[in-house]
Amino acid sequence: MDTQHTASRDNHPSRRGFLALAAATGTAAALGGLPVFTAAAAPARLTSSPLLSPAAAAKNQLWWQAPGSSDSMIRQGLPVGNGRLGALASNDPSSELLAITDASLWTGGLNDTLQSDGQFPYGRDDFGSLTMLAELTVDIPGHDLGAVDNYRRTLDLAQGLVSASYDLSGVTYQRQIFASRPDDVIVLHFSQQGGGTYTGTVSVAGTHGESTTAGGTGPCASFGASLANGLKYGAAVTARSSSGKVAVDGASVSFSGCKDLTVVFSGGTNYAPDAAAGFRDPSLDPERLARTKVLDAAGHSATTLLHTHVADFRPVFEQLGINLGTSSAAQRRLDTWQRVQARYRDDVPDPELEAAYLQFGRYLMISGSRGTLPMGLQGPWLDGNDPDWMGDYHTDINVQMNYWMADRAGLSDCFDAFTDYCLAQLPSWTDLTQRLFNSPANRYRNSSGKTAGWTVAISTNPYGGGGWWWHPAGNAWLCHNLFEHYSYTQDRAYLDRIYPLLKGAVEFWEARLITTTVTDASGASREVLIADSDWSPEQGPVDAKGITYAQELVWNLFGNYRTATQVLGRDSTYSATVDGLRQRLYLPVVSPKTGWLEEWMSPDNLGETTHRHLSPLFGLFPGDRIRPDDSTPKDILAGATALLTARGMNSYGWANAWRSLCWARLKNAEKAYQLVITNLRPSVGGGNGSAPNLFDIMDMGQGRGIFQIDANFGTPSAMIEMLLYSRPGHVELLPALPAAWAASGSVSGVGVRGGFVADLRWKNGKFTQLTLRSVGGRDTTVFADGSSRSISLKPGESVTLRTFG
Numbered sequence: 001m002d003t004q005h006t007a008s009r010d011n012h013p014s015r016r017g018f019l020a021l022a023a024a025t026g027t028a029a030a031l032g033g034l035p036v037f038t039a040a041a042a043p044a045r046l047t048s049s050p051l052l053s054p055a056a057a058a059k060n061q062l063w064w065q066a067p068g069s070s071d072s073m074i075r076q077g078l079p080v081g082n083g084r085l086g087a088l089a090s091n092d093p094s095s096e097l098l099a100i101t102d103a104s105l106w107t108g109g110l111n112d113t114l115q116s117d118g119q120f121p122y123g124r125d126d127f128g129s130l131t132m133l134a135e136l137t138v139d140i141p142g143h144d145l146g147a148v149d150n151y152r153r154t155l156d157l158a159q160g161l162v163s164a165s166y167d168l169s170g171v172t173y174q175r176q177i178f179a180s181r182p183d184d185v186i187v188l189h190f191s192q193q194g195g196g197t198y199t200g201t202v203s204v205a206g207t208h209g210e211s212t213t214a215g216g217t218g219p220c221a222s223f224g225a226s227l228a229n230g231l232k233y234g235a236a237v238t239a240r241s242s243s244g245k246v247a248v249d250g251a252s253v254s255f256s257g258c259k260d261l262t263v264v265f266s267g268g269t270n271y272a273p274d275a276a277a278g279f280r281d282p283s284l285d286p287e288r289l290a291r292t293k294v295l296d297a298a299g300h301s302a303t304t305l306l307h308t309h310v311a312d313f314r315p316v317f318e319q320l321g322i323n324l325g326t327s328s329a330a331q332r333r334l335d336t337w338q339r340v341q342a343r344y345r346d347d348v349p350d351p352e353l354e355a356a357y358l359q360f361g362r363y364l365m366i367s368g369s370r371g372t373l374p375m376g377l378q379g380p381w382l383d384g385n386d387p388d389w390m391g392d393y394h395t396d397i398n399v400q401m402n403y404w405m406a407d408r409a410g411l412s413d414c415f416d417a418f419t420d421y422c423l424a425q426l427p428s429w430t431d432l433t434q435r436l437f438n439s440p441a442n443r444y445r446n447s448s449g450k451t452a453g454w455t456v457a458i459s460t461n462p463y464g465g466g467g468w469w470w471h472p473a474g475n476a477w478l479c480h481n482l483f484e485h486y487s488y489t490q491d492r493a494y495l496d497r498i499y500p501l502l503k504g505a506v507e508f509w510e511a512r513l514i515t516t517t518v519t520d521a522s523g524a525s526r527e528v529l530i531a532d533s534d535w536s537p538e539q540g541p542v543d544a545k546g547i548t549y550a551q552e553l554v555w556n557l558f559g560n561y562r563t564a565t566q567v568l569g570r571d572s573t574y575s576a577t578v579d580g581l582r583q584r585l586y587l588p589v590v591s592p593k594t595g596w597l598e599e600w601m602s603p604d605n606l607g608e609t610t611h612r613h614l615s616p617l618f619g620l621f622p623g624d625r626i627r628p629d630d631s632t633p634k635d636i637l638a639g640a641t642a643l644l645t646a647r648g649m650n651s652y653g654w655a656n657a658w659r660s661l662c663w664a665r666l667k668n669a670e671k672a673y674q675l676v677i678t679n680l681r682p683s684v685g686g687g688n689g690s691a692p693n694l695f696d697i698m699d700m701g702q703g704r705g706i707f708q709i710d711a712n713f714g715t716p717s718a719m720i721e722m723l724l725y726s727r728p729g730h731v732e733l734l735p736a737l738p739a740a741w742a743a744s745g746s747v748s749g750v751g752v753r754g755g756f757v758a759d760l761r762w763k764n765g766k767f768t769q770l771t772l773r774s775v776g777g778r779d780t781t782v783f784a785d786g787s788s789r790s791i792s793l794k795p796g797e798s799v800t801l802r803t804f805g
Helices: 015-024 054-058 286-298 302-317 329-333 336-346 351-368 398-402 404-408 412-436 474-489 492-512 548-568 572-584 634-647 653-665 669-680 710-723
Strands: 003-007 061-064 078-081 085-089 095-106 130-139 149-156 161-168 171-180 185-193 198-206 221-226 232-240 245-249 252-258 261-269 321-323 456-460 466-471 514-519 525-530 534-536 539-544 696-699 705-707 724-727 730-733 744-752 756-763 766-774 779-784 787-792 797-801
Touching: 061 336, 078 149, 078 161, 078 171, 078 351, 085 171, 085 261, 095 185, 095 232, 095 261, 130 185, 130 232, 130 261, 171 302, 185 286, 185 302, 198 221, 198 232, 198 261, 221 286, 232 245, 232 252, 232 286, 252 261, 261 286, 261 302, 302 351, 321 351, 329 351, 336 351, 336 669, 351 404, 351 669, 351 710, 398 404, 398 474, 398 653, 398 710, 404 412, 404 474, 404 710, 404 744, 412 456, 412 474, 412 492, 456 474, 474 492, 474 548, 492 548, 492 572, 525 572, 534 548, 548 572, 634 653, 653 669, 653 696, 653 710, 669 710, 696 710, 710 724, 710 744, 724 744, 724 756, 730 756, 730 766, 766 779
Parallel strands: 730 779
Antiparallel strands: 003 797, 061 149, 078 085, 085 095, 095 130, 130 198, 149 161, 161 171, 171 185, 185 261, 198 252, 221 232, 232 261, 245 252, 321 744, 456 466, 514 525, 534 539, 696 705, 724 730, 744 756, 756 766, 766 797, 779 787
16 A cells, blocks of 8 residues: 655634634633624735636536526525625626525524424414515616627636626626625626626615615615514615716615726624523614625725635635546536536436536535524525525424535534534523423423423524424434534534533433333343334324434434543543443334334334435434444344335435435445436426526425425535545445446545545546545544555644555
8 A cells, every 4th residue: 555644734714713712812702603793803805816717717617598587586596695694696687686685684582482282383473584684686777688698697616706797789798796704795796898887776675674775974875673573683785986976875876887886785683692692782783884894895996805705715615626527528518507407308427517516515505604603494595584494493304414514525614603503592492491391282291200401393593492393302413413523523622612512412311211111023021211202203103202213313412422521521420321321222123014124113114105304214324323334233224225215216305315325325326326316407397406506496386396405415415425434433435436426536625534534536436546634533444445444643644545455
């Protein structure tokens, strides 16, 4: 084996490093992280351009030959975001429309009552809903779509840019749109080549009946208001030009004879991630802050704003690169939507498109999850105020799936939003659990009458509130995500930070488990611990005990807690008690009737065979108890495989992504790949699949398709899992490499559980080079092509393997 050791260091900016510095200097924010919309120091400005050359940028660009319709923004609008603000852009030549959402603009509140049927209220006024912040329109009369030629719009994934260009009367008109995190604004820049000018109006309107006015300090239009729950919010827009005339006129900004035009928008709320303060910062005036931000940003040139944005965005995107092979010249000539249609119609692999789909998911993560609330069912991209399921945080798969990709795909810092959310909500979740979980109305209450720790409802909001039914095992699943992040980073300070969440969840389950007697196939009886009455999401009997879903999650939780106590040197006596409980947990068996791993403690299938959820397969993925190796009894592995087979290969996008991940874990490359391609198929008539803008669409029946973002993250997670599988101490290369990608390819920046990052190359289905870098890990074993090699590194060191032998 050819090896090479080197030392390396990460130099990219890290929010985690900023938080550590803040803590050291006494300026750390609340337990849950930084305030959402706040004043900030002026960003550093660059002295040289960070922009990619046109040829280099083209490698990560999607493009379309038509603008988006204002009537179909969720399917055709192109997304931009700075981690807090999200916008969908239509790119219509004569009427640019941005539908803008702030991740914290939520109706509702704590919602701390149970109805007589045991459910939390679940409406837009009580539980609450994510809503839009504003619509921004730039009207340019005379630039009608029918009058222009050579229209093209692009989404530059690597630089976080939406662009559009077209020809009109011999002039080429261009626009760029980006959401800058350093300046906390959305920028629209209009330019031209050939002597043309722009004349028109910029208007910003709230979506809740607000009045937009001029006034205050500086030339901008703005609005401010409060929701019924007392949350204050506001937004502002201004414009500038180096030529022509720009003026604020009441609720809009007019411009005329401008060779260039820069429009700057900002807005937000006074939400704060602090339960003790009622999740509000009463001192914050969002409208005034928005005006300050847009005027500050508008004091710089569009070029400066662009360079500042790209210098922030591009290094994050470039932490992972992927090459799945070369597409044909004919495929490359098609625009993105044509390629999606051709891939499905012709059933011919398009490896560059498939790699771009993975990178699109990463683009959404960078744009939607940087230092603010986590992404719910739609992330920060809405086209109205009534998203399905309120755009909430579903805890029985969806919010967890949103974050499976982060560490795998070189975006560990994007996971912080998930951690911060859980920490900020913990006081409220604990209070609600103590007061309401054992209510007589709760059908899942503990039969022992005891309660401890915390858990959540199936739906959660940013105010500590629950919606729909209690979800007893939801705490264990959230903790699984939280602990997995430690597995990737080996960050002891992070583990210390999440320890209260882990311990509180363990305490909840210590109080909840009940004892029962089971008899095995030989007739021997033994006492085991099982979960009290529960519902296997989201089907079957509502009062089943010992459901596989809960048993696997608790087994996993207790094991992760033991590791945490050992690493942190805490609670050794209690850890031993919990470990004793873990050894007594009932674990599922295979049904003699169906041959499937049992979902309930029954040999009968008590639910829908092809149900969307894979709840009983948690132990296969995202858990890791069931593996295709000698550590798993053959009957259990066969039962899990049989159940996965029975669930089928065609469901909603998020369900297909979960299926693909499970098949990848089983090393079935072609089934895992087929599910990826199924999600890439074009959505037609509201059917399941990808919209023209690549958002995943769920078929709700009767021609109604809705956007739900988790498949856009879950599918890339599956693609990475096909290329590299890891657990602490164990790395497998190309475990499920499909034939479509086998000829040659590479991936760099893949997170490896145990504290490493991997760069991998392959040819003809065999790995040709692996570079493994430690980000905190020390020892692991690499498996490839039937061989293995033990690796020992110090943090910061790397090793390159070129052959096994």
